[in-house]
Amino acid sequence: MKRRDFLRHATAAAALPLVRIQGSPAPLRANADRLNGWLTRFGAVGRTGGGINRVAYSDGDLAGRAFTLDLFRQADLGPRIDPAGNIVGRLPGNDDALPPILIGSHVDSVPDGGNFDGPLGSFAAIEVARSLREQGVRLRHPLEVVVWSNEEGGVIGSKLAVGDHAGVDLDGVARSGKTIREGIGVVGGSVERLAEAVRPAGSATCYLELHIEQGGLLDQVGLRIGVVQGIVGLRWFDVTITGFANHAGTTPMDQRQDAMLAAARFTVAVNDAVRAQPGRQVATVGRIVASPNTRNVIPGEVLVTVDLRDLDRAVLDRFSATFERLGHEIGAATGTTFRFTPATSSEPAPADPRIMDWVDASAAALGLSRRRMPSGAGHDAQELARIAPMGMIFVPSVNGISHSPREFTRPEDVANGADVLLNAVVAADRGLDTLAPRR
Numbered sequence: 045m046k047r048r049d050f051l052r053h054a055t056a057a058a059a060l061p062l063v064r065i066q067g068s069p070a071p072l073r074a075n076a077d078r079l080n081g082w083l084t085r086f087g088a089v090g091r092t093g094g095g096i097n098r099v100a101y102s103d104g105d106l107a108g109r110a111f112t113l114d115l116f117r118q119a120d121l122g123p124r125i126d127p128a129g130n131i132v133g134r135l136p137g138n139d140d141a142l143p144p145i146l147i148g149s150h151v152d153s154v155p156d157g158g159n160f161d162g163p164l165g166s167f168a169a170i171e172v173a174r175s176l177r178e179q180g181v182r183l184r185h186p187l188e189v190v191v192w193s194n195e196e197g198g199v200i201g202s203k204l205a206v207g208d209h210a211g212v213d214l215d216g217v218a219r220s221g222k223t224i225r226e227g228i229g230v231v232g233g234s235v236e237r238l239a240e241a242v243r244p245a246g247s248a249t250c251y252l253e254l255h256i257e258q259g260g261l262l263d264q265v266g267l268r269i270g271v272v273q274g275i276v277g278l279r280w281f282d283v284t285i286t287g288f289a290n291h292a293g294t295t296p297m298d299q300r301q302d303a304m305l306a307a308a309r310f311t312v313a314v315n316d317a318v319r320a321q322p323g324r325q326v327a328t329v330g331r332i333v334a335s336p337n338t339r340n341v342i343p344g345e346v347l348v349t350v351d352l353r354d355l356d357r358a359v360l361d362r363f364s365a366t367f368e369r370l371g372h373e374i375g376a377a378t379g380t381t382f383r384f385t386p387a388t389s390s391e392p393a394p395a396d397p398r399i400m401d402w403v404d405a406s407a408a409a410l411g412l413s414r415r416r417m418p419s420g421a422g423h424d425a426q427e428l429a430r431i432a433p434m435g436m437i438f439v440p441s442v443n444g445i446s447h448s449p450r451e452f453t454r455p456e457d458v459a460n461g462a463d464v465l466l467n468a469v470v471a472a473d474r475g476l477d478t479l480a481p482r483r
């Protein structure tokens with residue numbers, strides 16, 4: 045540390061009523077009862093017979109946002125709606141000119157969804173800001189709490205906030221029936237001023253998001269905290285397999301060009317290839333369209349889809365090439381041809397190693413078991429990773445259920461997640477003081 049930085053850091057630390065440097069024996073605690081109380085009450089907002097229905101831009105979403113805005117106001121965070129429809133609140137820092145630390149999540153849901161996917165991280169972020177103020181802990185950086193709009197419809201609010209306007213079709217119709225353009229207006233944004241919502245690269249110190257795991261790994265092995273290594277990237281392919289449609293009764297078995305048989309072999313080959321290698325890569329053949337799709341005709345053409353995901357771009361590229369090779373081999377063996385067409389792809393969003401360390405250390409200080417793991421689901425954090433160092437904290441989803449009214453996270457895990465977020469924010473505030481500039 046340079047002498048000037050040391051003095052600045054020492055002065056800032058001396059001014060704090062409570063000096064909690066990372067590694068101190070007394071980690072901070074959020075108000076777990078208050079946070080769980082908010083989540084319980086929120087479970088009645090947008091609830092229908094099918095589950096939670098706070099689909100972006102719907103009446104349920106508007107009710108959820110009104111509830112959330114009230115929590116921002118109670119925490120004295122002076123909420124505003126940015127032009128992309130995101131709710132933004134702010135806790136000033138001792139050096140308020142520094143780029144803010146961002147924390148948050150979303151409160152919209154899928155149709156017939158659950159009450160924890162999104163609201164947990166959003167309300168925990170509000171609770172963290174409120175706890176810091178109540179406990180007299182001043183951060184050097186300002187802390188911004190952001191509830192991103194329309195996460196479930198394709199991380200729309202966070203995409204617009206990082207300036208990816210090309211990635212958002214404003215005239216696309218959202219699940220609510222409104223276009224995204226209309227929806228942004230309904231929630232208090234303004235498509236004419238979208239440029240003002242953009243946070244350029246480097247304009248945030250870091251982004252941290254608490255979220256339910258949505259898978260069953262933590263729950264199965266009884267671990268309390270997931271330290272997220274990043275959000276997996278994906279490659280989607282359409283694979284068209286062409287054979288020759290012919291009579292199912294008169295064509296001998298050794299003279300067929302059966303596209304369905306080739307598709308079946310390919311499906312098995314993709315699964316075998318992925319499982320034969322160490323790592324956490326996953327691939328799925330999820331859709332099949334056979335033609336002519338008739339009982340007594342050998343299928344002449346079959347379309348299958350491939351969904352491939354991993355944290356490492358090189359792994360994605362390697363398996364993409366492997367699948368093509370396997371397809372051509374199976375084609376040669378079955379008298380069919382394989383044509384691969386890339387559909388959607390997205391790049392992996394790795395978490396920042398320093399933030400992973402702070403999340404890990406915060407969980408350790410709280411005595412919580414933990415493991416590092418990728419996120420197989422998409423999150424707003426993947427977009428924020430484009431402009432700032434990113435990290436995520438997972439807590440267990442009971443039985444790994446999510447996007448369902450049966451989605452549940454235990455109150456003690458809600459509390460643990462908020463505590464880890466709180467201490468990780470403090471660690472980031474201090475840690476980024478003492479590390480070399482990252483740009």
Ligand SMILES: [Zn+2]
Nearest residue numbers: 161162195255
């Ligand atoms: Zn979510």
